[in-house]
Amino acid sequence: MKVAQLSFVFRRVLKSLRELLWTHILTSGTMAMTLFIFGGFLLIQENLHGLLRGWGSQIQIFAYLEHSLSQADLQSLLGDVRNYPEVESVRFVSKGEAWENFREALGAQSGVLEGLPSDILPSSLEISLKRPYRYRASVAAVAQRLRGMKGISEVEYPEEWIEKLTLLVVGVQWAKWILGGFLFIATLLIVGSTVKLAILARKDEIEIMQLVGAPAGLIKAPFVIEGMIQGVLGASLSLFFLWLLFLFARYRLPSSLGIFPAHDQLQFLGSEAISLLVFLGWLLGAGGSLFSLRRFLKTWGSGRQ
Amino acid sequence: MIQLFRVSKVYPPNYPALTDIHLHVEKGEFVFLSGPSGAGKTTLLKLLFREEEATGGQIIVNGRNITRLDGAGIARLRQEIGLVFQEFKLLPSMTALENVALAAEVVGMSRRESRRRAFHLLRELGLREKHDARPLTLSGGEQQRVAIARALVNDPILVLADEPTGNLDADMAEETMRVFLKIHEKGTTIMIATHDAGVLKRFHHRGVQLQRGRLMSDSKSAQREVAS
Numbered sequence: 001m002k003v004a005q006l007s008f009v010f011r012r013v014l015k016s017l018r019e020l021l022w023t024h025i026l027t028s029g030t031m032a033m034t035l036f037i038f039g040g041f042l043l044i045q046e047n048l049h050g051l052l053r054g055w056g057s058q059i060q061i062f063a064y065l066e067h068s069l070s071q072a073d074l075q076s077l078l079g080d081v082r083n084y085p086e087v088e089s090v091r092f093v094s095k096g097e098a099w100e101n102f103r104e105a106l107g108a109q110s111g112v113l114e115g116l117p118s119d120i121l122p123s124s125l126e127i128s129l130k131r132p133y134r135y136r137a138s139v140a141a142v143a144q145r146l147r148g149m150k151g152i153s154e155v156e157y158p159e160e161w162i163e164k165l166t167l168l169v170v171g172v173q174w175a176k177w178i179l180g181g182f183l184f185i186a187t188l189l190i191v192g193s194t195v196k197l198a199i200l201a202r203k204d205e206i207e208i209m210q211l212v213g214a215p216a217g218l219i220k221a222p223f224v225i226e227g228m229i230q231g232v233l234g235a236s237l238s239l240f241f242l243w244l245l246f247l248f249a250r251y252r253l254p255s256s257l258g259i260f261p262a263h264d265q266l267q268f269l270g271s272e273a274i275s276l277l278v279f280l281g282w283l284l285g286a287g288g289s290l291f292s293l294r295r296f297l298k299t300w301g302s303g304r305q
Numbered sequence: 306m307i308q309l310f311r312v313s314k315v316y317p318p319n320y321p322a323l324t325d326i327h328l329h330v331e332k333g334e335f336v337f338l339s340g341p342s343g344a345g346k347t348t349l350l351k352l353l354f355r356e357e358e359a360t361g362g363q364i365i366v367n368g369r370n371i372t373r374l375d376g377a378g379i380a381r382l383r384q385e386i387g388l389v390f391q392e393f394k395l396l397p398s399m400t401a402l403e404n405v406a407l408a409a410e411v412v413g414m415s416r417r418e419s420r421r422r423a424f425h426l427l428r429e430l431g432l433r434e435k436h437d438a439r440p441l442t443l444s445g446g447e448q449q450r451v452a453i454a455r456a457l458v459n460d461p462i463l464v465l466a467d468e469p470t471g472n473l474d475a476d477m478a479e480e481t482m483r484v485f486l487k488i489h490e491k492g493t494t495i496m497i498a499t500h501d502a503g504v505l506k507r508f509h510h511r512g513v514q515l516q517r518g519r520l521m522s523d524s525k526s527a528q529r530e531v532a533s
């Protein structure tokens with residue numbers, strides 16, 4: 001394409017942006033909504049690491065010990081458990097400590113314990129697993145092995161938590177692509193139909209350009225460039241709102257909800273995720289335009305090939 | 306300049322608009338294409354600028370076989386042809402000057418040069434005062450002259466006009482025909498479709514007559530027969 005034609009395309013785009021400002025803004029807004037939802041999932045996913053760190057530390061196996069366990073047996077048991085490859089740390093909770101914890105947990109009602117012997121609760125081991133083993137199957141396997149050990153009377157672990165965590169990780173990953181993909185296609189169609197309107201508005205002009213021998217690229221370029229501008233604009237808009245959402249989550253969401261770990265652990269999208277969003281916006285715009293143009297220039301217009 | 310060999314055009318599903326057309330037009334000729342409504346005049350012109358594709362035969366325009374062309378080929382072909390239509394096909398949102406300049410710009414002429422040429426052409430066609438007017442504020446004859454200026458702005462070697470005077474009154478039609486004659490004097494090949502048999506008598510140029518998709522008479526071959 002010659003320089004003169006490039007400048008023609010450029011002027012065409014500026015003119016259209018000026019004359020159809022609101023159409024362009026609405027289209028960008030539509031794209032921004034889709035990208036916002038997709039970006040929201042990305043945001044959650046990126047923070048899931050931090051989330052898992054917070055929640056993962058709650059995944060502990062409690063092994064209650066037999067009352068009659070001797071000090072020597074306890075030491076060998078501790079040594080055995082510490083040697084498990086999955087185990088990160090083991091903490092021994094004595095009968096006295098268990099009693100104290102229980103009293104603290106009861107708080108004002110602790111009076112009801114008056115007169116009870118303080119060694120009524122069993123001592124126990126609090127076992128944390130290494131991160132790669134903090135999922136259901138491996139936790140269950142370790143628990144099973146502990147049950148078979150001499151000196152351990154009972155083994156418990158928060159099954160529910162683990163189940164939820166696993167579900168959440170898988171859920172976010174799938175929702176991102178399913179919902180995101182669905183919205184992407186819907187947005188592509190919306191963008192396609194706005195472009196169709198823009199094409200129809202300039203139908204006569206396109207016809208004349210075709211009749212005087214304008215290259216197809218020159219006729220299409222303004223629409224495609226407009227689409228790209230809309231897409232990148234939409235992506236920027238969605239990033240702006242994601243940033244607001246992020247600030248809100250960081251400073252306004254009470255930490256007592258327990259969903260998020262410490263506030264300063266929340267992170268905004270990394271540069272890769274930001275690039276992905278901008279790229280998707282660009283793709284939405286360019287794709288929507290090309291899609292409509294193809295259909296339009298094929299069914300209508302000159303040079304049926 | 307134009308050669309048609311056994312050209313036919315069948316519109317889907319199976320309407321034969323043109324059948325077995327042989328026609329040679331030399332460079333610099335002025336040809337009137339006449340015939341009753343539905344004879345196939347518009348179809349023939351459309352084949353020449355590849356708005357339609359022939360279903361049979363071969364068409365050579367300016368030494369190039371145009372029966373098989375891709376999109377880029379069609380665009381190149383059209384850059385060599387100036388087109389004028391009955392309904393002018395001007396863009397109402399642009400001024401006369403912009404309408405003319407647009408045609409030059411989209412094929413790669415600079416904006417400045419396009420406007421300069423458009424300005425000169427409009428002046429030559431007697432629209433000196435009107436280059437900033439919008440088409441709808443112009444008379445039919447003036448609009449058609451703007452359209453002719455647009456057809457000429459890329460220095461075509463061939464001008465095709467489909468009923469260019471169809472929407473004009475007698476005086477305007479006469480004047481418009483004179484514009485075409487002037488263009489022809491500068492060496493441009495011209496082909497005008499019209500169902501007005503009168504022009505054939507008033508202007509002594511080659512007349513090609515179509516009827517129901519067939520070539521009925523050609524004043525040039527008739528002359529040749531008389532001469533021989």
Ligand SMILES: Nc1ncnc2c1ncn2[C@@H]1O[C@H](COP(=O)(O)OP(=O)(O)OP(=O)(O)O)[C@@H](O)[C@H]1O
Nearest residue numbers: 316317320322341342343344345346347348349500
């Ligand atoms: N796109 C099309 N599809 C089907 N039939 C068509 C199409 N275009 C033209 N025709 C038919 O082909 C025949 C020739 O049409 P054409 O427009 O070439 O005639 P014409 O000589 O230009 O007539 P007029 O003087 O009325 O303009 C007509 O019968 C018309 O109905």
Ligand SMILES: [Mg+2]
Nearest residue numbers: 346347348467
């Ligand atoms: Mg016709």
